[in-house]
Every structure is written in C-alpha cells, then in structure tokens.
Amino acid sequence: MTVTVTVSSTTTKAAFFHEPGQLRKACRQGAFTTSTGGQCPGFVQANLLILPARFAADFERFCRRNPVSCPLLGVSANGDRKIPAPLISAGAAQLDSDVCSDLSGYNVYQTSSGKLLSSTESVEEIWRPDFSSFFIGCSFSFENALAAGGLTPRHWSTGGQVAMYKTKYKLLPAGVFQGHMVVSMRPYRKEDVLKARQITAEFISTHGEPVAWGYDQAKSVLGIEDISKPDFGFPTEILEGEVPIFWGCGVTPQLVAMETFARLAKERESGESGAMPLIEGEIAIGHMPGHMLVTDLPEEAVAHGQIIR
Amino acid sequence: MTVTVTVSSTTTKAAFFHEPGQLRKACRQGAFTTSTGGQCPGFVQANLLILPARFAADFERFCRRNPVSCPLLGVSANGDRKIPAPLISAGAAQLDSDVCSDLSGYNVYQTSSGKLLSSTESVEEIWRPDFSSFFIGCSFSFENALAAGGLTPRHWSTGGQVAMYKTKYKLLPAGVFQGHMVVSMRPYRKEDVLKARQITAEFISTHGEPVAWGYDQAKSVLGIEDISKPDFGFPTEILEGEVPIFWGCGVTPQLVAMETFARLAKERESGESGAMPLIEGEIAIGHMPGHMLVTDLPEEAVAHGQIIR
Structure with a gap:
C-alpha cells in the first residue's frame, strides 16, 4: 500500500501572530493559509483528525491504547464544530471557534480507499452532522x-x-x-x-x-x-x-487512519467477514501536515500531562 | 539476561471466598496463602509492584506510556501502607487495608541486580518508609x-x-x-x-x-x-x-522492573554515565504471580475504563 501525505512548503513570508485567537481568525477569513510552525510561541499546537461516527469509538480507544503516538487532548462529537475547552478558552473564544475553518489547511480522504481526495482551506461545505473531531498533541x-x-x-x-x-x-x-x-x-x-x-x-x-x-x-x-x-x-x-x-509524531493518527481504510478496502475485496461495509462518498479529514490547530493552551499546561484525556 | 518468575501451583484445596474483605483478612492472618484465581467472582484482582521512591516517578510514567500492558488502577506513595479507594472501599475497609499483608504471597527482588531474593507471605518486616505501591489491572x-x-x-x-x-x-x-x-x-x-x-x-x-x-x-x-x-x-x-x-498481561510490570534493574547493574559495571547509583540492600516487591490483590471493585467498574489513572 502506498500512502501519500502532502506537505506544503511555505515559499512566501507569512504574517506573524502572537495571539492564537488572532491567528485562528485569520485562518477563518482565508487570510492565513500557510504552515503554523513558529507561530504564537508558547501556545500548544494540535493535530486534527475528523472521522464519521461509526469510526469514532474505535479511534478514541486507539488513542487511549497508544497515548505516546496519539496523545488525545480533546474530542468534539456528534457534528459539534466548536473546539472544546481547555484547547480553546471557555467563553466567547470557544463559541467563536470552528473546527471547519480555524486551521489553515485540511486534507480530505476517501474512507472507501484511504486515498487523499483533495487539500483545502475550509471544510465547511463538506461538513457532516455525524463527524467527531479528535485533537491530538504535537511535538512543537x-x-x-x-x-x-x-x-x-x-x-x-x-x-x-x-x-x-x-x-x-x-x-x-x-x-x-x-x-x-x-x-x-x-x-x-x-x-x-x-x-x-x-x-x-x-x-x-x-x-x-x-x-x-x-x-x-x-x-x-x-x-x-x-x-x-x-x-x-x-x-x-x-x-x-x-x-x-x-x-x-502527530502524523501517526492520519497515517493509521489511511492505513486502516486501505486495509478495510482490501478486506472487502477479499470478502473477509467482519469488514466494515462500504459507504460511497464517505470522507475523513485531517489537518494538512504543518498546518496545525493553534490552541489557547500555554505550553506549561501540557508539560505535566494533566490535560490528557 | 535470565529472568525467573516463580509461579506457585496450588496443590491443596483452598478455602473459597465471596467477599474480598474476608479474603484479605484471611491473607492478613496468614490463613490464606494460595493463588487467588477463581476467588471472589465478580471483583477486580490487581497486580502489585512496590518500588523505592527514586524509581517511582519513572515507573508511573512507564505505566502511562504503556497502558495496555500496565493499566494503572491506583498508587500509594510515601510509604503509605493503606490501599487507595476505589480499589478498597473508602471508610473502615480502607483504614483496615495493608499492602504488606493483604495479598497471599510476595516476591522480593534486589534492585542491585534484578534477582529474586525470596518469596514470602508478608512484607511487614521489610517495609520501607519511602516505598510507593503501584496497583495494576489484571486480565482475570x-x-x-x-x-x-x-x-x-x-x-x-x-x-x-x-x-x-x-x-x-x-x-x-x-x-x-x-x-x-x-x-x-x-x-x-x-x-x-x-x-x-x-x-x-x-x-x-x-x-x-x-x-x-x-x-x-x-x-x-x-x-x-x-x-x-x-x-x-x-x-x-x-x-x-x-x-x-x-x-x-500483568506479569509485564514485574518483568520490566527486573529487566531494568539487571540492565542498570550492567551499566554500572561498564561505567556508563547516567546509571543509577548502587544502593546496597535496596529491594523492590511484587505480588507472587497468581497471588493478586483482590479488590472491592466490581468488574463492571473497569469494563468502561473510567477508573484508569
């Protein structure tokens, strides 16, 4: 199986942000579309994986069984587009938050094959009411x-x-x-x-x-x-x-999802029992590598592991 | 490196207990000294590892990084001999509890070598005020x-x-x-x-x-x-x-501790920097395999993972 991850390289000089809320707003408005590396020093950046409901319980358990690769910082379930506290400060910031556009880039995958369908700056148009969003720690x-x-x-x-x-x-x-x-x-x-x-x-x-x-x-x-x-x-x-x-490394969850979708496709082809049924057009979404969610959490807050789920 | 774990086989018919508190009392009085397999059906049994303070933080982190092998159910630190709630019901049962004698058998190891020193029914005589006790889930x-x-x-x-x-x-x-x-x-x-x-x-x-x-x-x-x-x-x-x-399998934590102590001894011999210094006579303690702590926790309580630390 060949798995491809697109890593965009920043060629133009991006604006520099100190405040995570300002950066997320710029993402939401389409004004910031590059890598978040080096942005908002001192604040935690998070990996993102968005899955249809039928995969959510298994994936949450996968994170809990493999916390070094997939340290789960938060989950938004049942199509909730708001990003949970304490990743985004409770109150106005959280009500404003939108997992569909608060990142500067997304990769969209076919769950029927694990293949990358497209990369995009917003997933609002393709959002589904049964999506669960998983926010996972990052070595930045x-x-x-x-x-x-x-x-x-x-x-x-x-x-x-x-x-x-x-x-x-x-x-x-x-x-x-x-x-x-x-x-x-x-x-x-x-x-x-x-x-x-x-x-x-x-x-x-x-x-x-x-x-x-x-x-x-x-x-x-x-x-x-x-x-x-x-x-x-x-x-x-x-x-x-x-x-x-x-x-x-926080690329792990996306790779595991793609590897899993590709394996399920193979199991379906070979008629293996217990395989997940095919749902045509079903998608999963990850952050574009390097284009992380910049959270309101100070790095000190994760230095002792107290917020891991 | 050769690591040996003594597994006692039960040859005489042991008494049968329904109530974990009664079984622990029998252990404490020296009246029950065999394997706890099949005892107190419906109650969680736990693996035990007791370590000197200087190893405690590293070992707790080891459990959190490897929760499938070492699912941490509770810790008693700083020489506390009481077994924490919810493993033992809060109140009189907990005040009565004593990690030194509430199990039916213990293995004692040299931290200087990882070698088994002895097996015993109580560790009261060799208890140290800096011990931390780790209670770890069991596939029973x-x-x-x-x-x-x-x-x-x-x-x-x-x-x-x-x-x-x-x-x-x-x-x-x-x-x-x-x-x-x-x-x-x-x-x-x-x-x-x-x-x-x-x-x-x-x-x-x-x-x-x-x-x-x-x-x-x-x-x-x-x-x-x-x-x-x-x-x-x-x-x-x-x-x-x-x-x-x-x-x-809950034998993992004891094996890892023994493997680690043996490796540290080798590192000291070869003069490797960063090796833990030797402390003559220092010991670590585990349950004798099969001789688990029988807790007051009903099995339903761990079926959804809510009590993992």
Missing part, C-alpha cells in the same frame, strides 16, 4: 523547552521541517484501527541524550520522552533502514559524535 | 465476560494457569524503565476472534482487547517462536480451526 510543544535547555533542534537553524519516518513499530490495535508508528528525529550529541530525554519526559500530553535513540535502535526497534531518507519533512544532518533521537 | 477481570459471552477460556476447564509468553515487543521507555511485553494466550475459533476482541475491548483498565492474534502475528509482532512452550503458566492446546489470541 516541547521544542521550545529543548531550545531553552540548550538543545535547539537543528532544523530550526536550517529552516526545514523536522525529519519524519514511517516505522515498522506496530501500534496496539483497537477495533478496526491498526497501523504503525511515525516518528520525528532530532540529532544530539551522545552525552546529551539523557538531558533531551529528561526535558521532554514531562510533556506526556505531547508525545513525551523519546521512543528510541541511537543507530542500533533505529534499526532494531523502529526498522528505519536509511536515516538520510525521511518519509516526510526534510533530511537532517547527523554530525560526528551525535546520535539520532526519535520521538512519537 | 475480563475472563468472566468472555465466559458469559460463550467463550470460556480453555484453561478454566483444564485446571491450569493461562499460558504466558515473554515477547520481543519492546515497550516504550520511560526514564530508567525499559522492557518487553508479556502476553497471555487464549485460543479461540477463527470465526470467534472478532467476538473475543469486542468483549474484551471495553476492559481498557485491565489490558482491554488483544494486542495480536493468529500464528503470523505471534511471530511477526510478538516474536513468539514456539507457542507450545509458554514462559509462565501452562501450555494450552490449540485445536484445529482455532487461532491463538494474545492479550496484555
């Missing part, structure tokens, strides 16, 4: 802490996106959902591995400490054959004396 | 539901313990803790796999749905080479037309 939230600790991620200075890899590490199945872990990689000096682990350990709602480190584990635990060839993002140079460190 | 809790659904586990009728396997599935590290998943296996007819998955899916506080099923996944996901040779418990026959189904 601990990069500031790494930098503050003297461990600035290399891709910050090279201007690229963090290197991401599809792995052979099988996540624990839940209902129809099965799939593999995606990881992000940041290289550090061997003697800094412990420090990098300790700094990120507290961010349990946003992937937490690394899942693996070193060249041996890259191969033996994750099955990554060639670190110079990431599946998403940009290659990051690993200098002499450094080792690759791998963290859980 | 969903076996009644399987039986009620017409899927009686085979080992119930053969009288043996469920078959358990050490696997090559690496759990996600947290601080010093690293280790591999232990699974329990129950065989079912191929056409009943979906039903077995659905029945156990709701028991998210007690391992939940299977982690893998079928001969292919036994090898490819778990690395089990010979299903006829479990590492703990008794071999279970798999009949024609049946497949092995594997669930997370």
